[in-house]
Amino acid sequence: MRTRSHRLDGHDVHEHTLTVPLDHTGATPGTIEVFAREIVRDGGADRPRLVWFQGGPGNRANRPASIGGWLDRALQEYRVVLLDQRGTGRSTPADRQTLAELDTVGQAAYLAHFRADSIVADAEALRLALGEQPWTVLGQSYGGFIATAYLSRAPHGLREVLITAGLPALSGPADEVYRLTFAQTARRNAAFFARYPGDAVTVAEVAGQLREHEERLPTGEALSVSRFLQVGISLGSSTGFDSLHYLLEDPFVTVGGKRRLRERFLREVGDVVSFAANPLYAVLHETIYAQGALSDGATSWAAHRVRQSLPEFDPDADRPLLTGEHIFPWQLAEDPALVPLREAADLLANREDFPALYDPEALAGNEVPVAAAIYHDDMFVPRQLSLATAESIRGLRPLVTNEYQHDGVRVDGYRLLDRLLTMLRR
Structure with missing residues (x-):
């Protein structure tokens, strides 16, 4: 040593x-x-x-x-x-x-x-x-x-x-963890929007902008609705309501007569949703629940599977809810820091024989x-x-x-x- x-x-x-x-x-x-x-x-x-x-x-x-x-x-x-x-x-x-x-x-x-x-x-x-x-x-x-x-x-x-x-x-499947965390995330969304009712409108407007127009993060990639909604991870911290409110307070600017997302807003969103500083968080996240027979085999992207059963978290909803500490397979195709590891992450998510922890x-x-x-x-x-x-x-x-x-x-x-x-x- x-x-x-x-x-x-x-x-x-x-x-x-x-x-x-x-x-x-x-x-x-x-x-x-x-x-x-x-x-x-x-x-x-x-x-x-x-x-x-x-x-x-x-x-x-x-x-x-x-x-x-x-x-x-x-x-x-x-x-x-x-x-x-x-x-x-x-x-x-x-x-x-x-x-x-x-x-x-x-x-x-x-x-x-x-x-x-x-x-x-x-x-x-x-x-x-x-x-x-x-x-x-x-x-x-x-x-x-x-x-x-x-x-x-x-x-x-x-x-x-x-x-x-x-x-x-x-023990138990990762699905059970995510059913509970999505439920608590929904409650935190409700509490946040009750404190800041206008932010529900802002989230819907930003989501609409991303559906209709290409907006790019400072790192170059297009920002999707689903990835934007991951700013909801802030809801899990004690000061997260206020920091998220400040992020959402002025997201738009008019340029050449067209409505666009502000560069500052895109930079701040990018800081929240990027895994450049900690790629293993995304790549290994679901493996923390994988224990072979004790976890019913592979996790197989459990958070993504559970989200698909919850219409309130659908990114195409009129007022979609923000997500929390959830990792989805599409993230590894959208985040430049994760793209080279996306296939390895998929192999890990589908591995059935991880030993019990x-x-x-x-x-x-x-x-x-x-x-x-x-x-x-x-x-x-x-x-x-x-x-x-x-x-x-x-x-x-x-x-x-x-x-x-x-x-x-x-x-x-x-x-x-x-x-x-x-x-x-x-």
Whole structure:
């Protein structure tokens, strides 16, 4: 392992790079690098470590310019390790550039090693390289899925587990997840348009403009109605209503006597719907629900299939609803960052033999202290499935609340982490 260090705001920062197998089972040759940034508060060199798994999949770890929120609270008791999950950040990247030399089958085979089971194995390799005893895990959203896989696959490496907005269903088809998330997304649409009634008209007008006239994003591709409707992902955050309202407040301009979408509006929409910064989020998204027989085989683009049964989300509707955290196959043909990976993504979506990520028997006998925050109105991780999983993990202490949207750890991280730690140690 290679390590470089510097100082940040009264803290030592150690940047670790570790070489790990591409396939921890040994069946496929090759290695990749995994990067982690460790932050140690002055006077805290002897503290145990906490590893952070951020949401995703396919997002790199936080890059803190200053210390605040959950990180500030964590550093009172831990050395904090911010792990760039494989394929992201300074870990060996996996994107259209790095995978260009592989054919479609090779891309899919390579990316099949980038799920939660491999991330858990990477974390264990890092823990051992650091000489760490069992450590604490804090997982947000998809990070909670990883933490649950960790409890299933390597509980010996865990001292305690904290999860925010990220308890996954342990089994069952992805369709059930999407039926629930679409229902909650519809409720968030209703609440948003009740607060800003004029925005329902604006969304319909923008959709009409896109049906009748070609409008191009700054990256060059034509913007479709379906892709525009994905700005609804903002509805799942605590400040999303207002940020979405500001995006929609003045989308049109008249040019040469013709109505067009403003360049600024197109740029802002592009910033929301592009996956250039995190392509694995789109390519691997449905694989997080794939567990072979435990998930009834392949996901086969479950979000797309469920959407087709919901006329209120039809992009051709007079007033179509905005979509949320849903990935559709056509996106990989429309987003330039995803086009070279679209066939590999289709192979992954139709793969039937992904191994199980969670072990219900191991979780039922769990001995690791676990506390999890479950948000009643979460648009991305359905509370119904999270509550069932909470009951299936022995000793888990749930915090069920309607105080937060999905980003509770971002907006109130210090207090939220403090509450979970207090619950864990009663």
